[in-house]
Amino acid sequence: MSNLYQKYIFTPGPVKMYEETLKLGSIQTPYFRNEEFSKVVLECEENLLKIANAPKGSRVVFLTASGTAGMEAAVQNLINKDDKVLAINGGGFGERFVEICDIHNLNAINCKVEDNLEDCSILNKYKDSNILLINAHETSIGTLYNLDSISKFVKKNNMLNIVDAISMFVTDDIDMINQNIDALIISSHKGLALPPGLSMVILSPKAIEKVNPKHQLYFDFNAYLKDGQRGQTPFTPAVTIIFQLQQRLNQIVEDGIEFHKNKAKEIAKYFRDEVKSLPLKEFSSFMPNAMTTLTPIDDKSAYEIVQVLDEKYDCIVAPNGGNLKDKIFRVSHMGDMSKEYIDKLIDALYDYYKLKRGQV
Numbered sequence: 458m459s460n461l462y463q464k465y466i467f468t469p470g471p472v473k474m475y476e477e478t479l480k481l482g483s484i485q486t487p488y489f490r491n492e493e494f495s496k497v498v499l500e501c502e503e504n505l506l507k508i509a510n511a512p513k514g515s516r517v518v519f520l521t522a523s524g525t526a527g528m529e530a531a532v533q534n535l536i537n538k539d540d541k542v543l544a545i546n547g548g549g550f551g552e553r554f555v556e557i558c559d560i561h562n563l564n565a566i567n568c569k570v571e572d573n574l575e576d577c578s579i580l581n582k583y584k585d586s587n588i589l590l591i592n593a594h595e596t597s598i599g600t601l602y603n604l605d606s607i608s609k610f611v612k613k614n615n616m617l618n619i620v621d622a623i624s625m626f627v628t629d630d631i632d633m634i635n636q637n638i639d640a641l642i643i644s645s646h647k648g649l650a651l652p653p654g655l656s657m658v659i660l661s662p663k664a665i666e667k668v669n670p671k672h673q674l675y676f677d678f679n680a681y682l683k684d685g686q687r688g689q690t691p692f693t694p695a696v697t698i699i700f701q702l703q704q705r706l707n708q709i710v711e712d713g714i715e716f717h718k719n720k721a722k723e724i725a726k727y728f729r730d731e732v733k734s735l736p737l738k739e740f741s742s743f744m745p746n747a748m749t750t751l752t753p754i755d756d757k758s759a760y761e762i763v764q765v766l767d768e769k770y771d772c773i774v775a776p777n778g779g780n781l782k783d784k785i786f787r788v789s790h791m792g793d794m795s796k797e798y799i800d801k802l803i804d805a806l807y808d809y810y811k812l813k814r815g816q817v
């Protein structure tokens with residue numbers, strides 16, 4: 458049995474990191490209150506704005522925290538008591554937005570949905586809301602919402618569109634200008650394939666105007682926007698992860714974002730095709746390139762499959778909790794994936810079912 462960190466990893470965060478990222482992880486953390494580090498942060502901001510196709514005048518807030526902090530900080534800074542919030546809830550992460558609004562005593566509609574909102578007409582009864590909260594990819598079940606339809610809905614009803622793109626940035630289509638997105642929340646350990654600990658919120662000029670006056674310390678966007686002008690953060694940033702981010706973003710810009718989306722798409726297709734002859738079926742009809750959600754069609758428990766894959770084959774896939782525990786498991790295609798790497802998992806699944814791969 459190998460060590461925890463030597464296993465094959467297919468979870469939707471953390472994901473398999475690139476060699477270059479791992480190398481940078483071993484550096485001595487340098488001091489950061491200087492011009493040299495400011496340049497690194499400003500370069501990251503510029504590349505993020507480019508990749509997200511953010512409107513002119515957009516800015517990035519760099520938070521030292523995991524993605525949920527990005528969600529909570531966006532809610533705290535962009536929503537106040539007078540706002541009417543429409544929170545899309547298609548699973549665990551939608552539920553989290555609702556919970557954040559509740560904790561902060563904000564007026565939010567908990568809008569439970571079951572499809573990908575290609576047809577937004579079910580939202581029409583909430584069109585007097587002025588803020589939309591949505592997770593572009595509801596990672597708990599693997600549903601990618603139709604951001605183009607949603608974009609028309611928010612534009613028509615003049616809403617501030619706050620999108621958690623944490624688990625689809627880099628692997629799936631996202632475009633702040635064309636999809637009318639005002640705040641885009643991303644984090645380090647999903648598609649960007651970095652260690653956890655950094656969350657970023659990209660703000661359009663419209664969102665920047667909406668930022669609430671200071672009413673908290675650590676997550677006050679006013680302070681981040683002010684210090685960010687010179688490439689600094691109000692508090693100690695995740696310095697090493699920012700160096701790793703700089704490297705990743707330069708690579709993504711050099712390769713072109715299409716290259717990375719296509720790569721994830723190709724890996725996802727390869728995996729889905731290869732497991733077709735197993736007694737597993739795709740759980741969602743709206744899967745992103747980032748991840749595949751599978752459900753056993755025989756009487757096997759999804760949770761048991763997850764455990765055996767770990768214990769016997771050193772492959773870590775993501776289990777679910779609650780009433781989906783025995784029903785589904787999730788396989789990420791984010792990060793440094795290759796066909797050879799995911800073959801380990803495909804072979805493990807065939808061995809587990811005592812079936813021969815390549816035979817129909």
Ligand SMILES: *Cc1c(COP(=O)(O)O)cnc(C)c1O
Pocket residue numbers: 469470523524525526528550592594595596621623624644647
């Ligand atoms: C992973 C994820 C988050 C952040 O979760 P953390 O545990 O805080 O990193 C938020 N939203 C979505 C959709 C995610 O997939």
